[in-house]
Amino acid sequence: MQQIGKNQLSILIIVFMIGSTPLFELGIKAKQDAWLAMTVAAVAGLLLTFMYVHIQKRAPGAELAELLTMHFGRWIGGFIAVLYVIWFSYESMRNVRDVGELTTMALLTSTPKWIVMLLILTAGAYTVSKGLEVFVRVVQLLFPIALLSYAFIVLLLLITRLPKLTQLLPILENGITPVLTAAFPDVLGFPFGQMVIFLVFWKHVSEKKIIGRASYWSYIGVSIFLIFMNVVVLCVLGPELAAITALPLLEVVQMIRLANILERLDVIVTLLLYIGLYVKMTALYMAAVFTLKAVLGIAYRLCVLPIGLVIYGTAFLEPNNTYHLWIGLDITLKIVPVFQILLPLLLLIVGMRKKYKQAK
Amino acid sequence: MNKQNAGEFTPFSPSLQANVETIRHRFGGSTDIVIRMFRSDAAPDREVAIIYVDGIVDSETINESVMEPLMSMKLPPHAYVKGGKLLEALRSCVVSIGSVQEIQNLEQALQYMTDGLCVIMADGSAAALTADVNGGEYRGVTIPQTQTVIRGPQHGFVENVRTNISLVRRIIRSSDLHIQMHKIGRQTHTNVAVLYLNGIADDGIVKEVYRRLAAIDIDGVLESGYIEEFIQDETFTLFPTLMNTERPDTIAAALLEGRVAVMVDGSPIALMAPTTFFTFFQSPEDYYQRFDIASFVRIIRYGAYVVSILLPALYIAVTTYHQEMLPTTLLISLAAQREGIPFPCLVEALLMELTFEVLREAGLRMPRAIGPAISIVGALVLGQSAVQAGIVSAGMVIIVSFTAISNFVMPEFNMAATSRIIRFLFMIMAGIFGFFGIFISVLLMLIHLVSLRSFGVPYMSPMAPGPTRQGPWRDVFVRLPWWAIVLRPMDLNLRNPKRRPNGKKPPAQRHSDKA
Known part of the structure; x- marks a missing residue:
């Protein structure tokens, strides 16, 4: 079985959580308190992570599907696991569609979407077919690129003195309610609640004892980073502008003008976007394959192509981008708490009274 | 490695004439086979033959160390009695060559002859002696043509694997430098040498190299490229997974890092394994310059x-x-x-x-x-x-x-x-x-x-997967001073990972102005 190390787990959590998140201004419904909404959601996400790790600790050698069958029995557990497969594939499909939409919108206006999505999904399927070890190594290679790019952007912003802290004032203008409504369930559902996916991957960490510590620390680190990026964008654009632009970070980077050379850094943002979407897409795709494999008990490689085809096919169901965004932001975010909170909570409660044998 | 089965061996006949005829016949009467038969005074009852292939032996050595002593041999009385073991006496008292061994069958004799050894046979013995008189014309050691450096040793490998091994031996003067010879190629019987430093190279990798070499079955090996395509992990990739060099110092450095080197007779290019992506960006000169x-x-x-x-x-x-x-x-x-x-x-x-x-x-x-x-x-x-x-x-x-x-x-x-x-x-x-x-x-x-x-x-180590130990970064994108490179670079299960006791510079005596 392919195994990953402690540092690899941390890097995977960090890059997966970053994903494409800093490109959007999450929690902007709370206006200048968007970063507070982020913070609240991040803390709630940490509680969720505690819960996930606790569930995992009961049977360190089991992954999501095995945990579900262990708690709910063969049939109900299997059914819920299939629901998870559908949800993972769906989330993966959203990323594929995102790549298609963004590429045809920003880079290649006359290229058909199907070939763009086919290419990115090919890269994903290639990775998934090679297995978790290879995927994590790719993430390790992409991590320094992403890190340096973000550091470069922040450095340039500081040099050009674009961020103004006064944009954050007044804090809590309308009390705590708008912050909470912005944070729950939207920001919690994306990105923080997506930690649930690691119920699939924790099994493959070679040192089982450290999964808790490594996960908490990388989660806390990446949350601070995400809140920081949120604050930076907010400070540059201000709450009004940040609320109406599709990709606020792109807007921010386009404002950088330095010494007539460092202009038009859009390519860095595009690169970050692709890296983030690729990592998210592949991780979710892989989680779906892992879970399906465990439910049906068939060979791993047999699951790769069917799931890939399902993802590719469903990516065409939404007629246009507006529809895509509407489903993503309104409908999906109302359903995901079922997978991120409700079902894990059920697992936790059902498991309270059971005794566990070490799963093999 | 001899590919022939034990059943195919032809034992020598006691008759010298028959043996010589068989050898002549096996070579199809080739004109470069030299057969010299004579009787010496010390053992007039027994005819002795010296057989070798002209051109791949050193004629001077043959004349001085084999021919001359045999012709004018004066055996001490205790060494040979009439009808006794003449070959044993020749070996111990006459032939003045370092490497002499006894062989039992014809196939061995043919093999050794084509390797540049001379075969000594005596009438009445169903055995023969071989003496290593390898020589002949070779290109001399010259400046490497393909991998040049400004600072550093200026000699490169040649086509003779023995010379190449000696070039490495002169750099690593340790008994831990182990060298194993294999013969690969049904027709060419090419000598393929495997070099590694015992105690530093990983045993598993050395065994794996042997295993992959043993599995090669081909009629001829003309260059190390043949071997490379047989033993590399992945064929359908654009990226090389074995490194090659024509520099003895590069091979020595690779051995010190725990790699295994493979040399092929007839090619000045030696192979090194395992390699990672980043080793291809390291020139030997990186280690000689500041x-x-x-x-x-x-x-x-x-x-x-x-x-x-x-x-x-x-x-x-x-x-x-x-x-x-x-x-x-x-x-x-x-x-x-x-x-x-x-x-x-x-x-x-x-x-x-x-x-x-x-x-x-x-x-x-x-x-x-x-x-x-x-x-x-x-x-x-x-x-x-x-x-x-x-x-x-x-x-x-x-x-x-x-x-x-x-x-x-x-x-x-x-x-x-x-x-x-x-x-x-x-x-x-x-x-x-x-x-x-x-x-x-x-x-x-x-x-x-x-x-x-x-x-x-893993090809991309120590980047992905990351290093399991501290230190490999000191020689990947940059090279730190030599005293700071404590560990050998590869993320292997090395038994002996340290090159230096610590990462400290040896203190220098400072001469202050006051003194």
Whole structure:
């Protein structure tokens, strides 16, 4: 079985959580308190992570599907696991569609979407077919690129003195309610609640004892980073502008003008976007394959192509981008708490009274 | 390794005449087989024969150490009695050669003869002696042709594997340097030597090298490239998973790092395994120059590699799809240049790159005397004239030339060669999908790279997977001073990972002005 190390787990959590998140201004419904909404959601996400790790600790050698069958029995557990497969594939499909939409919108206006999505999904399927070890190594290679790019952007912003802290004032203008409504369930559902996916991957960490510590620390680190990026964008654009632009970070980077050379850094943002979407897409795709494999008990490689085809096919169901965004932001975010909170909570409660044998 | 089964061995006949006839017959009466038969005074009852292949033995040694003592031999009385063991006496008292051994069958005799040994047989003995008189004409040790350094040893391997081994032995004077010889090739019986440092190289890897070498069954091995294609982990990859060199110091350095070296008789190019992606960016000179210069040059090398893969693709993507990326003045001047060009940018780039590849191959293969003609014609097709003829733009000429120059920076030819092929794939993807195409192709390349292994070692280590120990970073992108490089580079299960006790510089006696 392919195994990953402690540092690899941390890097995977960090890059997966970053994903494409800093490109959007999450929690902007709370206006200048968007970063507070982020913070609240991040803390709630940490509680969720505690819960996930606790569930995992009961049977360190089991992954999501095995945990579900262990708690709910063969049939109900299997059914819920299939629901998870559908949800993972769906989330993966959203990323594929995102790549298609963004590429045809920003880079290649006359290229058909199907070939763009086919290419990115090919890269994903290639990775998934090679297995978790290879995927994590790719993430390790992409991590320094992403890190340096973000550091470069922040450095340039500081040099050009674009961020103004006064944009954050007044804090809590309308009390705590708008912050909470912005944070729950939207920001919690994306990105923080997506930690649930690691119920699939924790099994493959070679040192089982450290999964808790490594996960908490990388989660806390990446949350601070995400809140920081949120604050930076907010400070540059201000709450009004940040609320109406599709990709606020792109807007921010386009404002950088330095010494007539460092202009038009859009390519860095595009690169970050692709890296983030690729990592998210592949991780979710892989989680779906892992879970399906465990439910049906068939060979791993047999699951790769069917799931890939399902993802590719469903990516065409939404007629246009507006529809895509509407489903993503309104409908999906109302359903995901079922997978991120409700079902894990059920697992936790059902498991309270059971005794566990070490799963093999 | 002898491929023949035990059943096929032909024992010697007690009759010398019969043995000599069989050998002559086996070689089909070849004229370079020298058979010298005589009787000496010491044992007049027994005829003795010396048989060897002319040209691959050292005639002086034969004359002085074999022929001369045998002809005029004076055996001490106790050593030989009439009808006794003549060969034993010859071995102990007459033949003055370091390596002499007794053989029992005809096939061995034939094998040793073609290896450049001479066979001594005596009438009435169903055995023979071989004496190592290997020699003949070889190219002398000269400056390496393909891997030159400014500072560092200036001798390179030659075609003789024994000479090559001796060159390494002279650098690593340790009994831990273990060398095993294999014979590969049904017809060529090529000597293939495996070198490793006992106690430093991983046993599993050494065993794996032996296992893969033993599995080779081919009629002939003419160069180490044959062996490389047999023992590499993955055939269908553009990236080399074995490194090669013609420098003894590079081999010595690789052995000290725990790698295994494979040398093939008849080729001055030796192989090293396992290798990782990053070792291809290390020139031997990095370790002889001061560390700051070496680090700077190494970073340049990584940059040049990226340029040699990506630059034409980026140029195509920017000029075809993303013109807004360029500063306005540059964009206008590029657009003005391209005004009269009949081809799209991708076609233009492919045309120029292919022209360059043709030129490069022509430069390699042509007879020396035609050299100047090539450079004149080359300057025409890949330069100002091509621009004036309106076939390509000046910008494209610059791009192609810089890409070509960047490619020559790579210290390892086989890694440089991969970028020549990958470049075309990237160019085509960039021509169709712009930056998105480049992103996808780079991503696919990375996925492929991390899935490669060289003798079990992940190809992209210590980057992905990251190092399991502290320290390997000190010699990857930069090189720290020698005293700071404590550990051997590979992330293997080395029994002996430390090169130095600690990472401290030995203190120097300071001479202050006051004293």
